[in-house]
Amino acid sequence: MTAAEPAGRRPRHVTWGRIGVYAFLLASALFFLLPLWIMLLTSVKTMDEIRLGNILALPADPTFQPWIAAWSEACTGLACDGIQVGFWNSVRILIPSVILSILIGALNGYALSFWRVRGAEVLFAVLLIGAFIPYQVFLYPLVRLFSVFGIYNSLTGIVIVHIVFGMPIMTLLFRNFYSSLPRELFNAARIDGGGFATIFLRVMLPMSTPMLIVAVILQVTGIWNDFILGLTFAGRENLPMTVQLNNIVNSVQGERAYNVDMAATVLTALVPLVVYFASGRWFVRGIAAGAVKG
């Protein structure tokens, strides 16, 4: 397992080697921060300043007008209601998708870990392999199927799609967690007369807080950042924020308002970034567990 201490040699004094290490790390940090810096700066500049000035320079005349415009006035095609439409669509997609996919993942993990159901392991194996397969392989038949059931281009449709494609990683997460719990715990609960639901709700779920946090982080960032599923299944009325953002920026005729574009981009990145910075080490745990999702 992971040791707490770095494994490298302990430095004794400042050498050229040390300076080199820091120079490399700082140069890399600049490479990672530069786009964020440019995005933020551009979003508070006027278009005149963007055309004439330096892309890295601080704004001479900072303005929040682009943010307001991006939120409530930016155009996608004919409608000019800003990216707020996409924001609220994403929220409406996010909440049921996150809750239901985590609930189903936890139930699957619990059933797989403690209840010997015939064929469950095969189910789990197929699910895990499915996580690696590109969406393009499933999309078209799924579209046809949803059309038949009348849920294509609807909120219900996109939520079901998120549940289905989130299922491998959610199941894996909870199965690994419940498998690591002592079996005696489950046996004791059985002897006390607990049934499937009682043990899940009163014993397992209350113990699952760490996994629930990891799952929420994974699903909130994953579903918020989704583009292809929202584009395909949500329908015109429910397009998520990422799709709207791309429409605002890439389907504009005439001169592009780069400041508004960047403000809309920052706004779209805000939710996952807040989750990331607020969760710290939990996020790393989440992606380590969710690395399968790629």
Added chain:
Amino acid sequence: MAIAIPIPVRRRRTITRRLPAMLALVPAAIAVVVVYLGCMLWTVRLSFTSSKLLPTLDFVGLEQYERLLGNARFLISVQNVVIFGALFLIGCLVLGFLLAVFIDQRVRVEGTLRTIYLYPHAMSFIVTGLVWQWFLNPTLGLQKLVQDAGWQSFTFDWLVNKQMVVYTLVIAGVWQFVGLIMAILLAGLRGVEEDLWKAARVDGIPTWRVYVSIVLPILRPMVITSTVLLAIAVVKVYDLVVAMTNGGPGTSSEMPAKFVMDHLFERANVGLAMACATFMLITVIAVLAPWLYSQYGPRARRRPA
């Protein structure tokens, strides 16, 4: 309480006892049978039909695949995904390893640096694509910045240059993914025994030599996992291209995943799209199969999943 108490369960009662567990797995069963297996097989089946706007169920053999291999746009897509894939993989692994090694040298502010390296991974590929599109914009971005600084003849027009555009996708892709690889490899480095370093020091082996000859082989499982993750990400690459170049200029940065989407929803050529999707499926299986075999095959050491 180390003693597990066996519960006597009578056979005919087990079915009713397990019924709730079976019911709980019904959504998973539906997902697996209908979506993961059903839709996949349907896609493969449709790739053997002449479906255009609507699916038909005739059988035209390998006609769609022949058409696919004669399609200029598809061939560009494949060429692009190979170039992008190779450079993206090498870039992420080399830079990710270097970052992990350098950050493992007992540096100050390690936590801050890790946070900085990993934050792009929290964002959508759409955001990444749009930001890099803006930064590499020849008229107002990096090129103008360097020219304004005094180097008048500097050109960096890769984003609008048919020959170079795929490399801009590599830059943005590496930027987004390398933090993840660093995190995976760093976890591996932290698992290397301190004694190994002591022994190497006693023997007077130069540090870089220890990393290349001893540490890297120890990190093999992490490197393989990273490679599989990156390879899958390559086959899937879609959002990034749509946001950053939308396949352009012309068709010079098309990718297979985008080929499928365009032929499904814009060009109404379902059969051809499904042939390309099947091609992607086969590629993923070719990447996945050896890895799965080495991890879970009969010769793999049993280890907790």
